[in-house]
Amino acid sequence: MELTERKKKVLRSVVDLYIRTAEPVGSKAITELPDMKYSSATIRNEMADLTAMGYLEQPHTSAGRIPSAAGYRLYVDELMLDYRLSMDETKSITNAIEEKMQRVDKMVEKVAKLVSQATNLPAISAASRSGSACVQRFELIQAGQGSFILVLMLSGDRVVNKLIKLPLDLSESDLKLLSAVLNATMTEIPLEGFTTQLMDRVMRSAGTAASLVPVILDFTQETLKNHAATNMAVVGQSRLLGLPEYRDVDKAQRVMASIDEEALSNLPAVMQDANGTKVIVGPENVADELKDTSVVMTKFDIGDGLQGMIGVVGPTRMDYAKVTARLSYFAESLSKMFAKPETPQLPQAEKDDAEQ
Amino acid sequence: MELTERKKKVLRSVVDLYIRTAEPVGSKAITELPDMKYSSATIRNEMADLTAMGYLEQPHTSAGRIPSAAGYRLYVDELMLDYRLSMDETKSITNAIEEKMQRVDKMVEKVAKLVSQATNLPAISAASRSGSACVQRFELIQAGQGSFILVLMLSGDRVVNKLIKLPLDLSESDLKLLSAVLNATMTEIPLEGFTTQLMDRVMRSAGTAASLVPVILDFTQETLKNHAATNMAVVGQSRLLGLPEYRDVDKAQRVMASIDEEALSNLPAVMQDANGTKVIVGPENVADELKDTSVVMTKFDIGDGLQGMIGVVGPTRMDYAKVTARLSYFAESLSKMFAKPETPQLPQAEKDDAEQ
DNA sequence: GCTTAGCACTCAAGGATATGGAGTGCTAAA
DNA sequence: TTTAGCACTCCATATCCTTGAGTGCTAAGC
Numbered sequence: 001m002e003l004t005e006r007k008k009k010v011l012r013s014v015v016d017l018y019i020r021t022a023e024p025v026g027s028k029a030i031t032e033l034p035d036m037k038y039s040s041a042t043i044r045n046e047m048a049d050l051t052a053m054g055y056l057e058q059p060h061t062s063a064g065r066i067p068s069a070a071g072y073r074l075y076v077d078e079l080m081l082d083y084r085l086s087m088d089e090t091k092s093i094t095n096a097i098e099e100k101m102q103r104v105d106k107m108v109e110k111v112a113k114l115v116s117q118a119t120n121l122p123a124i125s126a127a128s129r130s131g132s133a134c135v136q137r138f139e140l141i142q143a144g145q146g147s148f149i150l151v152l153m154l155s156g157d158r159v160v161n162k163l164i165k166l167p168l169d170l171s172e173s174d175l176k177l178l179s180a181v182l183n184a185t186m187t188e189i190p191l192e193g194f195t196t197q198l199m200d201r202v203m204r205s206a207g208t209a210a211s212l213v214p215v216i217l218d219f220t221q222e223t224l225k226n227h228a229a230t231n232m233a234v235v236g237q238s239r240l241l242g243l244p245e246y247r248d249v250d251k252a253q254r255v256m257a258s259i260d261e262e263a264l265s266n267l268p269a270v271m272q273d274a275n276g277t278k279v280i281v282g283p284e285n286v287a288d289e290l291k292d293t294s295v296v297m298t299k300f301d302i303g304d305g306l307q308g309m310i311g312v313v314g315p316t317r318m319d320y321a322k323v324t325a326r327l328s329y330f331a332e333s334l335s336k337m338f339a340k341p342e343t344p345q346l347p348q349a350e351k352d353d354a355e356q
Numbered sequence: 357m358e359l360t361e362r363k364k365k366v367l368r369s370v371v372d373l374y375i376r377t378a379e380p381v382g383s384k385a386i387t388e389l390p391d392m393k394y395s396s397a398t399i400r401n402e403m404a405d406l407t408a409m410g411y412l413e414q415p416h417t418s419a420g421r422i423p424s425a426a427g428y429r430l431y432v433d434e435l436m437l438d439y440r441l442s443m444d445e446t447k448s449i450t451n452a453i454e455e456k457m458q459r460v461d462k463m464v465e466k467v468a469k470l471v472s473q474a475t476n477l478p479a480i481s482a483a484s485r486s487g488s489a490c491v492q493r494f495e496l497i498q499a500g501q502g503s504f505i506l507v508l509m510l511s512g513d514r515v516v517n518k519l520i521k522l523p524l525d526l527s528e529s530d531l532k533l534l535s536a537v538l539n540a541t542m543t544e545i546p547l548e549g550f551t552t553q554l555m556d557r558v559m560r561s562a563g564t565a566a567s568l569v570p571v572i573l574d575f576t577q578e579t580l581k582n583h584a585a586t587n588m589a590v591v592g593q594s595r596l597l598g599l600p601e602y603r604d605v606d607k608a609q610r611v612m613a614s615i616d617e618e619a620l621s622n623l624p625a626v627m628q629d630a631n632g633t634k635v636i637v638g639p640e641n642v643a644d645e646l647k648d649t650s651v652v653m654t655k656f657d658i659g660d661g662l663q664g665m666i667g668v669v670g671p672t673r674m675d676y677a678k679v680t681a682r683l684s685y686f687a688e689s690l691s692k693m694f695a696k697p698e699t700p701q702l703p704q705a706e707k708d709d710a711e712q
Numbered sequence: 713g714c715t716t717a718g719c720a721c722t723c724a725a726g727g728a729t730a731t732g733g734a735g736t737g738c739t740a741a742a
Numbered sequence: 743t744t745t746a747g748c749a750c751t752c753c754a755t756a757t758c759c760t761t762g763a764g765t766g767c768t769a770a771g772c
Contacts, residue, residue: 026735039745044736062735062751105461141495141507149515151497151505159505161517237594238612241605249597249605256594382764395716400765418722418764 001053009036010046011055012079015067019317022244024064067317072281072294076320083321085329093118093326097333109233111310111334116236118326121314122259124297128230128307132190133158135220138182140175140212148175150216152223156306160227162219170209178209182216191224234260245292245315258289259313275299277324277331282316292316296323300331302338310334357409365392366402367411368435371423375673378600380420423673428637428650432676439677441685449474449682453689465589467666467690472592474682477670478615480653484586484663488546489514491576494538496531496568504531506572508579512662516583518575526565534565538572547580590616601648601671614645615669631655633680633687638672648672652679656687659694666690 013033017025027043030036036043047065050056055071058064067075085093096114105127112125139151146167152160185202186194199217206213237256246252280295296318297311310330312323369389373381383399386392392399403421406412411427414420423431441449452470461483468481495507502523508516541558542550550573559569593612602608636651652674653667666686668679 024735028735040735041737041745041747042743045744048737058736060752061737062733062753064735137499139497139505141497143493143509143515147513149495149507149509151507151517153499153505153519157503157519157521159499159517159519161507161515163509163513163515238609238616241609241612247605249603249608252605253594253597256597260594380764384764396764397716397718397766398714401715404766414765416723417766418724418762420764 001049003053006038007046007050008079010043011050011067011071012075012081014047014050014056014065015071015075015079015317018066019319022315022317024059024066026064029064069281069283069316072316072320073284076279076281080321083319083325085325089118089326090329093329094333097330097337105231108231108308109235111308111330112233112235115310115312115327115330116239118330119312119314119323120239120242121312121318121323122234122237122239122256124232124234124259124309124311124313126230126232126309127302128309129228132192133224133227134190134193135187135224137187138179138216140179142170142172142175145169148212150219152220154223154227158227160223164212164215164219166212166215168209168211170212174207174209178206178212181205186217186220191221191228194221240314243315245317254289255293255313258287277328279320279324294318294320296320296327298324298327298331300335300338302334308334357405359409362394363402363406364435366399367406367423367427368431368437370403370406370412370421371427371431371435371673374422375675378671378673380415380422382420385420425637425639425672428672428676429640432635432637436677439675439681441681445474445682446685449685450689453686453693461587464587464664465591467664467686468589468591471666471668471683471686472595474686475668475670475679476595476598477668477674477679478590478593478595478612480588480590480615480665480667480669482586482588482665483658484665488548489580489583490544490546490549491580492543494535494542494572496535498526498528498531501525504568506575508576510579510583514583516579520568520571520575522568522571524565524567526568530563530565534562534568537561542573542576547577547584550577596670599671601673610645611649611669614643633684635676635680650674650676652676652683654680654683654687656691657694658690664690 010030013030013036014025017029017033027040027047030043030047031038031040047056050071051058051065055068055074056065057068057071059066093114096118108125108127112123115125116123133154133156135152136155137153139153141149141151143149143163146169147163147165148170150162150164154160181202185198185205189198194217199213202217203210203213237259240246240252240256246255277296277298280297282290282292282294285291285293285295290313292315293313294316295311295313297309300308300310302308308331310327312318312327314323366386369386369392370381373385373389383396383403386399386403387394387396403412406427407414407421411424411430412421413424413427415422449470452474464481464483468479471481472479489510489512491508492511493509495509497505497507499505499519502525503519503521504526506518506520510516537558541554541561545554555569555573558573559566562569593615596602596608596612602611633652633654636653638646638648638650641647641649641651646669648671649669650672651667651669653665656664656666658664664687666683668674668683670679
């Protein structure tokens with residue numbers, strides 16, 4: 001059977017209505033739409049065809065139709081009309097983002113919150129490093145009796161420090177020597193290059209400061225590992241409860257637990273290859289609990305080899321047009337923000353914070 | 357009417373049973389308890405008395421009794437038997453904590469997760485600084501053409517750094533001079549002491565490096581502000597949905613939203629004065645949405661002028677004995693962990709991580 | 713005087729049964 | 743090719759009924 005223009009129009013209407021109401025859509029409801037100049041009987045025939053073609057489903061004989069996964073897919077790929085963000089929306093998104101986002105881990109959480117608010121759905125946000133980091137420079141500072149500060153400059157203009165306390169009495173020149181050795185031996189080497197031989201060599205050349213070396217290298221390795229790691233935040237799960245499909249508490253709980261844990265580890269991988277906005281319609285999800293939950297995701301660029309991702313989780317009948325529009329706008333604004341800082345001439349800085 | 361021993365025993369039994377079953381407790385159920393050697397009729401009389409005294413309530417005439425807020429209060433304050441943690445429990449808590457908690461903000465989240473897991477309830481965790489921080493030493497490092505690293509040592513052995521990029525060509529000695537000025541003028545001064553006069557003085561003495569000054573002081577102020585701030589995490593809200601009292605989705609949503617936002621800002625204040633473990637029984641809560649939700653909180657010490665707090669949120673009938681026991685044990689273990697690090701002779705370090 | 717057995721009464725929960733209405737498919741006429 | 747009409751299906755909702763857990767009270771027992 002052929003998918004005529006009219007069939008497409010009917011399908012779009014069904015999906016639109018179902019997105020709005022969460023109720024099966026009957027033929028009469030369609031006829032009441034503006035510029036739908038056919039009688040309910042005609043629509044009924046079309047709907048019967050669409051059902052036969054697998055785009056619609058019928059919960060039971062005397063109910064209206066709801067879109068099938070294939071129906072949603074078609075809708076997302078071809079049928080849905082672009083949602084135009086209103087001035088208000090763009091403005092409120094830009095305003096929200098304007099606040100400086102200092103550290104990536106805080107930023108990730110903040111972005112998730114903003115997206116969750118804007119879409120009224122649970123949101124996921126992540127930032128991960130592409131490519132492996134390495135140290136570009138070591139610096140050691142005496143900070144009092146038996147305490148030293150180690151400063152690492154990493155690739156991509158990141159700076160990390162650590163306070164080291166060891167009962168050692170070292171002179172300025174001892175420290176100078178050690179940093180020189182470190183800078184000569186261990187810079188520009190990614191984590192994978194940290195061989196025992198290399199570390200031994202540093203150890204032997206370190207002189208009086210040798211006992212500092214294991215601490216320093218330990219920390220360096222851990223830092224490089226961390227900087228390859230992904231930062232992730234999930235926010236606003238409770239918004240799910242406002243939707244009719246999650247009145248079933250068990251389901252809501254399953255979904256929430258699932259996006260809390262599992263999705264966390266899977267999604268970045270999914271995002272890996274896709275570029276632009278990606279929509280995963282219900283049953284396309286790998287996780288069983290998410291079989292009737294959809295996910296929309298977008299990537300954005302943070303610069304410095306950092307890759308950002310934002311996404312929302314919602315019912316299969318979520319308003320894809322609106323959600324993708326908002327998400328894209330978010331991603332775009334974020335990318336722009338990171339690309340050209342507001343004050344090009346002024347410090348474009350790394351912030352660093354130490355605790356414990 | 358007098359609260360006899362037997363009445364207390366009955367009340368305790370009612371609360372215990374209700375905590376376990378979430379169902380109104382009838383007189384017969386009480387008689388079936390071990391060492392309850394009275395008939396149901398006697399218990400009925402006692403229960404009638406307890407109801408008259410305001411410790412029990414009756415959802416409707418022919419239902420069993422449930423504890424009133426006053427009943428819970430009495431139970432928590434006097435009646436409940438100490439819950440002894442099993443070896444397994446203490447072990448699993450200690451194990452969980454053993455993992456090094458590097459940064460306070462990550463730590464806060466981690467602790468919240470652990471507590472939430474241990475109690476199977478949503479958990480809140482927070483760390484806040486008591487007393488105000490100040491800078492103890494400034495250090496400036498040249499990091500290449502027009503880029504410098506600023507290292508701040510704060511009170512309490514915390515170290516913070518920032519990469520500054522400015523199109524300036526400064527010599528090592530320029531930087532030495534500037535750090536000397538900063539160290540002479542701006543150390544040991546809390547945020548409140550940052551007057552314009554003081555900042556002007558630094559500016560005038562800074563020589564060629566003067567244009568670095570505003571950037572440095574801006575950052576210093578912001579850092580001090582941040583270090584006074586509270587770190588907070590809420591985790592595991594979805595666990596609420598497993599409990600019968602939150603099958604009512606609307607209620608669950610209200611509560612979850614409320615602990616997400618409002619409680620966040622209120623609880624630290626509540627915790628301010630209380631020491632030891634604090635129990636807030638349902639209606640004692642200020643927020644309306646939490647009127648039938650209880651909160652249990654404990655403080656612990658992180659050292660360095662840092663104050664930690666962990667708490668859980670649950671139904672009024674939560675198992676106070678178990679929860680308080682676990683919470684206290686957590687708090688104790690955490691305090692201990694921060695008091696004496698596992699390897700007293702080895703580095704006790706500050707870790708620091710910089711982004712964007 | 714306290715305790716207990718017995719009894720009548722109450723009321724929510726849950727199952728069974730009716731009823732209304734929304735929606736369908738099909739047929740036949742326009 | 744479209745549409746009006748009609749018989750049919752089946753869910754949702756309301757209503758009624760039954761069941762059983764639990765109560766309060768009274769009177770007998772220890």
